[in-house]
Amino acid sequence: MTKFEGVDYYNVDSLLSEEERAVRDTVRDWVDENLLPLIARCYVERRFPSELVPQMAELGFFGANMPEKYGCAGLNNVAYGLIMQELERGDSGVRSFASVQASLVMYPILEFGSGEQRDYWLPKLAKAEAVGCYGLTEPDYGSDPGGLTTRAVKDGEEWVITGTKMWITNASIADVAIIWAKTGELDDPESIRGFIVETDREGYVASDQKGKLSLLASDTSEISLQEVRVPAANLLPGSSGLRSPLMCLNQARYGIAWGAVGAAMACYAEALSYAQNRLQFDRAIAGYQIQQIRLVEMLTEITKGQLLALQLGRLKDGGKLRHAQVSMAKRNNVNMACEVAREARRLLGANGILVEYQSMRHMANLESVYTYEGTHDIHGLIVGEDITGLSAVT
Amino acid sequence: MRIIVCVKRVPDSESRIAKAKDGLSVDTQGVKFVLNPYDEYAVEEALKLKEAAGDGSVSVITLGGEESKETLRTALAMGVDEAVLLKGQPSVDGLGTAEKLAEAIKGREYDLVLFGKQAIDDDNLQVPAMVAELLGLPCATVVTELQVDGGAVTATREVEGGHEIVEFELPGLIAAQKGLNEPRYPSLKGIMQAKKKPLEEVDAGDAESRLEVVEVMNPPVRAAGQIVGEGADAVPELVRKLRDEAKVI
Numbered sequence: 001m002t003k004f005e006g007v008d009y010y011n012v013d014s015l016l017s018e019e020e021r022a023v024r025d026t027v028r029d030w031v032d033e034n035l036l037p038l039i040a041r042c043y044v045e046r047r048f049p050s051e052l053v054p055q056m057a058e059l060g061f062f063g064a065n066m067p068e069k070y071g072c073a074g075l076n077n078v079a080y081g082l083i084m085q086e087l088e089r090g091d092s093g094v095r096s097f098a099s100v101q102a103s104l105v106m107y108p109i110l111e112f113g114s115g116e117q118r119d120y121w122l123p124k125l126a127k128a129e130a131v132g133c134y135g136l137t138e139p140d141y142g143s144d145p146g147g148l149t150t151r152a153v154k155d156g157e158e159w160v161i162t163g164t165k166m167w168i169t170n171a172s173i174a175d176v177a178i179i180w181a182k183t184g185e186l187d188d189p190e191s192i193r194g195f196i197v198e199t200d201r202e203g204y205v206a207s208d209q210k211g212k213l214s215l216l217a218s219d220t221s222e223i224s225l226q227e228v229r230v231p232a233a234n235l236l237p238g239s240s241g242l243r244s245p246l247m248c249l250n251q252a253r254y255g256i257a258w259g260a261v262g263a264a265m266a267c268y269a270e271a272l273s274y275a276q277n278r279l280q281f282d283r284a285i286a287g288y289q290i291q292q293i294r295l296v297e298m299l300t301e302i303t304k305g306q307l308l309a310l311q312l313g314r315l316k317d318g319g320k321l322r323h324a325q326v327s328m329a330k331r332n333n334v335n336m337a338c339e340v341a342r343e344a345r346r347l348l349g350a351n352g353i354l355v356e357y358q359s360m361r362h363m364a365n366l367e368s369v370y371t372y373e374g375t376h377d378i379h380g381l382i383v384g385e386d387i388t389g390l391s392a393v394t
Numbered sequence: 395m396r397i398i399v400c401v402k403r404v405p406d407s408e409s410r411i412a413k414a415k416d417g418l419s420v421d422t423q424g425v426k427f428v429l430n431p432y433d434e435y436a437v438e439e440a441l442k443l444k445e446a447a448g449d450g451s452v453s454v455i456t457l458g459g460e461e462s463k464e465t466l467r468t469a470l471a472m473g474v475d476e477a478v479l480l481k482g483q484p485s486v487d488g489l490g491t492a493e494k495l496a497e498a499i500k501g502r503e504y505d506l507v508l509f510g511k512q513a514i515d516d517d518n519l520q521v522p523a524m525v526a527e528l529l530g531l532p533c534a535t536v537v538t539e540l541q542v543d544g545g546a547v548t549a550t551r552e553v554e555g556g557h558e559i560v561e562f563e564l565p566g567l568i569a570a571q572k573g574l575n576e577p578r579y580p581s582l583k584g585i586m587q588a589k590k591k592p593l594e595e596v597d598a599g600d601a602e603s604r605l606e607v608v609e610v611m612n613p614p615v616r617a618a619g620q621i622v623g624e625g626a627d628a629v630p631e632l633v634r635k636l637r638d639e640a641k642v643i
């Protein structure tokens with residue numbers, strides 16, 4: 001297996017600590033040796049490589065930036081971002097799995113959960129003894145999650161939850177779901193609360209989303225909740241209003257801003273190597289102006305994305321991060337990665353449509369990443385509101 | 395079981411190596427340094443032996459500059475208990491380095507000393523055997539399989555065309571070859587714990603070199619391939635070139 005040498009035109013490595021580099025290298029080597037040899041086959045077979053999950057847990061990939069007392073590594077957010085970068089260099093679906101487990105399941109339990117909920121669930125989730133999923137989006141409420149129609153009604157010492165969730169990563173393989181539901185009137189987004197729902201409870205049904213042309217090595221499902229009863233103790237006591245699920249998304253978006261850079265790095269490295277080895281008209285196509293400019297554009301945008309992600313991480317570690325800054329980075333870096341993947345695929349010519357090469361897989365995956373966790377356009381409007389003070393949607 | 399593993403900081407095998415301006419060394423600018431890959435087998439074996447025994451300790455020792463601390467911390471992140479930095483420069487030949495390492499090991503308690511069979515930078519393959527000699531220890535190099543049963547060691551060595559099995563009593567010294575085991579990755583928790591583990595610094599001084607480097611050269615540029623013809627007609631010319639020019643048949 002060839003080792004990935006990295007893409008680092010501006011010596012961004014020198015801005016990382018020894019520890020951050022060591023974390024990155026562990027994940028990088030693991031991806032080269034364990035994920036890349038099997039991802040193409042998984043993609044064609046449309047299956048998530050679940051056999052890799054125990055190793056990922058053992059090495060500490062899940063919730064690595066969370067406290068050590070829950071069995072996590074307690075890394076800073078830059079190191080966490082580098083993990084996402086390297087995982088997505090492998091495949092967006094595998095990075096998505098890790099993002100959901102950490103940012104969308106462990107994070108709400110850490111942030112909004114009771115002491116008992118944290119002590120019980122966080123070590124289990126870190127070790128992947130339990131896999132989690134996150135149910136916010138609904139068939140009719142995507143960019144406008146405040147309109148969600150899933151209801152939770154108190155009945156004695158239980159909550160009874162009914163509704164439908166869509167585009168839920170990991171839902172068919174999950175042991176536990178974080179479900180967001182309204183406890184009050186449907187026109188009251190302030191009544192949204194989070195619930196821990198074990199997926200073996202009666203009335204929970206997850207069905208595989210058929211017909212995907214993207215994220216094929218990832219489980220995406222619809223969840224139907226038919227009067228699912230959970231104990232009162234399953235409510236996340238600290239959750240309150242639409243703000244709570246959006247806080248979770250902000251964590252995940254942070255990881256995506258890094259992850260997209262990884263996918264772009266994989267595509268660029270593949271394109272450069274191909275261009276240097278592919279001969280046409282008796283010489284390497286890397287020597288032709290059009291391919292050089294293509295490669296330069298790719299590398300320039302990747303370099304900018306790396307610096308954007310790194311400063312975003314430093315702001316987060318310094319406690320100075322604002323959510324609109326995360327939106328700008330998610331929006332820019334994913335769009336950048338989409339463009340890089342497409343250009344890499346084109347540079348690869350006919351070979352570029354084959355699964356043996358990575359670029360088209362990344363290109364197809366990134367269309368989902370462009371759309372989920374806040375679409376490209378919605379993130380534009382978040383930044384737009386932040387700089388003008390005027391909301392474009394309400 | 396107390397195990398000491400000797401390690402070295404070397405350029406990553408993927409790095410592009412260029413000659414330094416002085417013509418006597420390698421330009422380290424932009425070169426990524428790692429724990430010598432053969433030493434990874436030694437560290438892994440030490441950790442496995444300790445885990446199997448259920449108690450004991452594993453220490454790593456290196457001779458090098460301040461930057462070698464990073465290499466020691468890689469071993470600590472893999473699970474090693476403590477590290478020792480002998481501050482000083484290794485020698486060009488193996489003996490000076492071996493003397494420094496032997497001197498440091500002599501004062502410590504150990505049952506087994508482990509090495510990688512060679513460092514991938516200078517490829518001398520000398521230091522493990524020299525340290526064993528200096529310490530008066532039995533030594534097995536190029537080891538691909540190791541069994542330790544109480545004080546009895548059985549080591550399988552790779553030899554030309556086959557294997558050789560040797561036995562000795564502890565204390566002793568082993569130099570690890572690829573295939574001995576599958577080194578673990580430093581886990582993320584391990585990386586965080588590494589900086590809290592003891593890292594002792596000893597002023598060892600530079601190792602004495604009995605050799606002097608007079609020149610460092612790049613390998614010769616590989617000549618382009620030749621196409622001698624097509625189909626069966628080309629065979630006589632190909633055979634002639636293989637015999638007379640390449641001298642391989």
